[in-house]
Amino acid sequence: MNNTDWKPHYTKKCTTAENAIQLIESSQTIFLAPMCNEPQVLVEELIRQKARLQEILLYTIILGSPCKYADPICHPHFRIRTFLNSTLLKKAYENNNCDYVPVNFSDIPRWIKEEKIDVALIQVSRPDANGFCSLGLSVDVVQTLIKEATVVIAEVNSNLPYTCGETLVHVSQIDKFVPSDRPLLTIPNSHPAKEELAIGKYVATLIPDYATIQVGVGKIAASIVRSLQSKAGLGVHSGSISDEIMQLINLGVITNERKEINRHKTVCTTLTGTNDLYKFCHQNKSVELYPVSYTHNAAIISKISLFYSINSALEVSLSGQINAEQVEDSHVVAGVGGQMDFIHGSKLSPGGRAIIALPSTAKNGAESRIKIHTKYVTSLKSEIDYVVTEYGIAKLFGKSLSERAQSLIAIAHPKFRAALTEEYKQLV
Numbered sequence: 001m002n003n004t005d006w007k008p009h010y011t012k013k014c015t016t017a018e019n020a021i022q023l024i025e026s027s028q029t030i031f032l033a034p035m036c037n038e039p040q041v042l043v044e045e046l047i048r049q050k051a052r053l054q055e056i057l058l059y060t061i062i063l064g065s066p067c068k069y070a071d072p073i074c075h076p077h078f079r080i081r082t083f084l085n086s087t088l089l090k091k092a093y094e095n096n097n098c099d100y101v102p103v104n105f106s107d108i109p110r111w112i113k114e115e116k117i118d119v120a121l122i123q124v125s126r127p128d129a130n131g132f133c134s135l136g137l138s139v140d141v142v143q144t145l146i147k148e149a150t151v152v153i154a155e156v157n158s159n160l161p162y163t164c165g166e167t168l169v170h171v172s173q174i175d176k177f178v179p180s181d182r183p184l185l186t187i188p189n190s191h192p193a194k195e196e197l198a199i200g201k202y203v204a205t206l207i208p209d210y211a212t213i214q215v216g217v218g219k220i221a222a223s224i225v226r227s228l229q230s231k232a233g234l235g236v237h238s239g240s241i242s243d244e245i246m247q248l249i250n251l252g253v254i255t256n257e258r259k260e261i262n263r264h265k266t267v268c269t270t271l272t273g274t275n276d277l278y279k280f281c282h283q284n285k286s287v288e289l290y291p292v293s294y295t296h297n298a299a300i301i302s303k304i305s306l307f308y309s310i311n312s313a314l315e316v317s318l319s320g321q322i323n324a325e326q327v328e329d330s331h332v333v334a335g336v337g338g339q340m341d342f343i344h345g346s347k348l349s350p351g352g353r354a355i356i357a358l359p360s361t362a363k364n365g366a367e368s369r370i371k372i373h374t375k376y377v378t379s380l381k382s383e384i385d386y387v388v389t390e391y392g393i394a395k396l397f398g399k400s401l402s403e404r405a406q407s408l409i410a411i412a413h414p415k416f417r418a419a420l421t422e423e424y425k426q427l428v
Contacts, residue, residue: 006131010171017045020153020176026054028118031145034061034084035240035270036185037138039123039155041178043068046121050077059101059117061108061140062086063217063240063272064185070098083108084335093331100332102325105239106296106341109144120149124169125160132168136160137184137278138270139167139289146173155180161278165267165288187272189243192223198390199357200227203310206355206386206393207231210258211306214238214342215245217272220312220357228253235259236266237304239295239338241287243273246280249287261303262288269295296338301345307352309342314358315374318405318424320381320396322356323374336378343383353385360389360413368416370408372423387411402428 021042024030030046032038038060046053047068058069060082067088069078072095080098082089083105092098103111122142124133135142137160146152146169153176171177192200200223207213207228212235215221225244228234235256236245248254249266256264266287271277281287294300301307314334315323324339326332346352356379362369370389385397387408394407409420 006127006171010127010131010177013171013175014177014179017041017178020178021045021049023151023153023176024053024056024119026052026056029057029059029116030119030121031059031112031117031149033120033122033138033142033145034063034140035138036064036187036272037123037136037142037270038065038185039121039157040182040185041180042121042153042155047074050074053077055079057081059083062089063270064187082335084337085332087333090331100335102336104296104336104341105140105292105338106298108141109291109293112141112144112148117145117149118151120145120152121155122146122152123155123157123160124174125162126156126158127171128162131171133171134160134162135167135169135289136163139165139291140269141292143169143291151175153178155182157182157184159184161282163271163281163287163289164283164285166290166294184275184278186274187217187242189274190219190222192219195359195390196220196223197227199359199388200224202388202390202393203355203357204228204231206353207234207308208306209233211235211308212237212256212259212304214307214309216240216311217242218312220359221310224310224357233257235304236268237262237295237301237307238268239292239342240270240272241266241268241277243277246273246277259304261300267295292338296341298341298344298348301342302348305350305352307346307349308355309346309352310355310357311339311342312358313356313369313378314362315369315371316356316358316387316408317371317374317381318408318420319401320384320387320404320408321374321377322379322384323376324378326376327362328375340379340383343379347383354383355386355388356384357388360391360411361416365413368412368420370412370416370420372420372427
């Protein structure tokens with residue numbers, strides 16, 4: 001199609017949310033665009049039409065979503081499968097209506113190609129003069145979904161930023177368009193507590209000037225990024241970027257000047273922040289979004305020197321095993337996500353390091369997050385260089401099991417150190 005040929009095709013494909021969702025039938029598999037790009041008008045219409053639908057299998061990657069499809073009134077109609085969890089799915093878990101799929105983010109496109117996805121519900125910007133829409137807030141796995149799903153329905157949101165990188169999809173690739181001016185899903189700025197601020201300061205001592213960082217989301221991630229303001233020439237190659245990353249770019253701390261690839265570009269697959277971040281990234285050529293097959297690809301990351309992966313966890317065992325998914329007697333509260341992808345990348349990067357940062361306690365200080373053993377393991381003890389709490393840094397790389405135990409007990413909350421020491425003595 002030339003610059004004008006696409007317009008009548010686009011107009012013909014535009015319809016109402018009601019008509020678009022009527023294309024969905026019982027027993028089909030639906031994949032929702034992940035993160036803050038989840039199309040809310042389409043989701044709400046799907047819920048409105050739930051009475052005519054049975055045994056819908058709904059795949060999600062949740063971050064920022066209100067999870068309206070997890071309401072108990074939807075349980076007879078939708079079965080949820082998620083690659084990344086939310087506490088808003090608790091009731092669905094309790095009713096055996098939600099299950100967790102433990103797949104590394106880098107592998108989800110491969111999973112999509114091997115499965116049958118009947119319908120993809122996505123969100124895009126308005127088309128440009130050449131008939132290309134932008135995926136806006138999140139590229140992640142959507143390019144693969146568009147190619148593999150039988151039917152692709154897009155909410156065309158006038159508020160969605162037109163972002164750079166591999167974000168474009170032509171109107172010819174989409175089956176139905178539903179115009180929308182819905183406010184975008186956002187992640188509010190966090191306000192770290194003093195423990196989280198202390199963690200950030202410790203992590204900052206490990207990050208050299210001109211390193212390239214990957215940081216997760218949440219209060220600890222925010223405190224870490226805020227603690228990097230004195231650094232020079234940092235790069236970013238991450239799963240997500242936040243308002244705090246935007247602030248470091250504006251301060252001239254993040255320049256991406258030493259990256260061997262994507263030099264002078266901040267690279268991610270999703271935006272996890274406020275409307276200020278979305279406006280900052282609109283048509284901003286210094287910020288590029290790519291699919292997870294690029295951002296989370298260890299072979300790509302290996303080309304970047306001094307790559308520091310910084311992730312969090314729920315628990316750490318005294319041997320260094322990392323649990324970032326589930327605590328005992330609870331449903332899955334997080335997910336594999338990109339943690340192992342970025343850890344593997346850091347191990348292949350010249351001078352790279354893998355850091356796990358977490359508070360020393362849980363349940364308002366009643367339980368230690370540093371434990372003798374952890375029942376669930378997300379990342380292996382052999383992969384982690386440092387573990388950081390508000391009480392300091394434990395260097396694990398190259399350390400024996402007894403040395404690891406001593407280092408980790410030293411950064412546990414003081415009130416648990418004696419008990420951990422005694423328990424460990426009884427094991428050896």
